[in-house]
Ligand code: COA
């Protein structure tokens with residue numbers, strides 16, 4: 590335990606990674622309310638939307654309107670996904686201060702996702718990142734399928750390292766390694782992330798776990814043991830990937846916050862406020878959400894559940 594970071598930074602990706610997978614259209618107003626509620630939970634960074642082709646992700650076609658209306662809140666960064674120069678122009682126009690470019694460690698996945706080879710995407714991003722840095726933006730780089738690809742299977746760790754180094758080379762500040770289909774195990778994390786850490790310092794890396802096979806929290810802990818202290822999660826466990834069939838949601842923000850609270854690792858994030866924010870989306874979607882803590886808190890908040898109330902008083906969720 591002693592080598593674990595005492596503080597973890599959570600990057601909330603629900604409004605982008607979470608909502609992009611919902612086929613039922615959600616109004617800009619509802620998205621806005623969700624983001625505002627998240628911003629009041631103590632989160633430092635929220636990925637609010639995505640300036641991709643509106644036909645690729647129709648749910649986020651309102652990115653321009655949404656992003657330009659986000660209020661400036663001290664201490665909260667609103668970021669957005671950008672696939673190319675056109676996306677950057679839109680992000681700049683909307684007043685976004687942090688962007689994320691994204692490629693993959695698998696050729697097949699990248700081709701299906703952004704219709705470019707990894708090499709072409711890196712060339713495109715070089716221009717995008719240079720321009721973004723000139724405009725004083727900060728830039729994060731995602732590597733999808735960093736462990737397992739739905740088309741190519743296990744991804745060699747050397748390939749992930751190559752792409753991560755190339756992204757840092759072109760000026761991204763931080764690389765987020767994504768387990769896009771949520772299939773990795775803690776051993777994959779030890780092997781791939783451990784290997785990458787020989788060349789790239791931990792503070793330049795974030796981990797982005799999905800929970801398809803139920804390994805996301807175990808993977809997070811494995812990454813923490815390696816010294817990683819930034820994790821991407823999604824309120825309510827919303828999400829999936831439209832280009833990776835069967836991929837479940839991201840690790841739920843509530844689930845990570847609960848675990849870290851009990852471990853006395855600081856996040857600065859209020860679990861109940863995240864629950865309230867994701868409950869807005871649940872009401873909008875008219876269904877329950879996936880994260881374990883969301884389900885537990887929903888059951889506990891039901892007035893007609895005295896046993897849940899009794900259980901609540903038995904132990905401290907937060908130190
Ligand atoms: N925003 C809006 N329009 C865009 C755009 C963007 N970021 N990028 C390109 N376009 C428009 C171009 O202006 C062009 O329009 P025109 O036909 O009117 O001239 C048209 O789209 C085709 O441009 P092209 O550069 O050939 O793009 P493409 O069709 O090869 O699509 C991407 C490439 C990357 C834009 C598209 O595949 C995409 O947005 N993918 C995102 C997938 C995603 O978000 N996945 C989930 C995240 S992990």
Ligand code: ZN
Pocket residue numbers: 606767769797799828829839
């Ligand atoms: Zn994701």
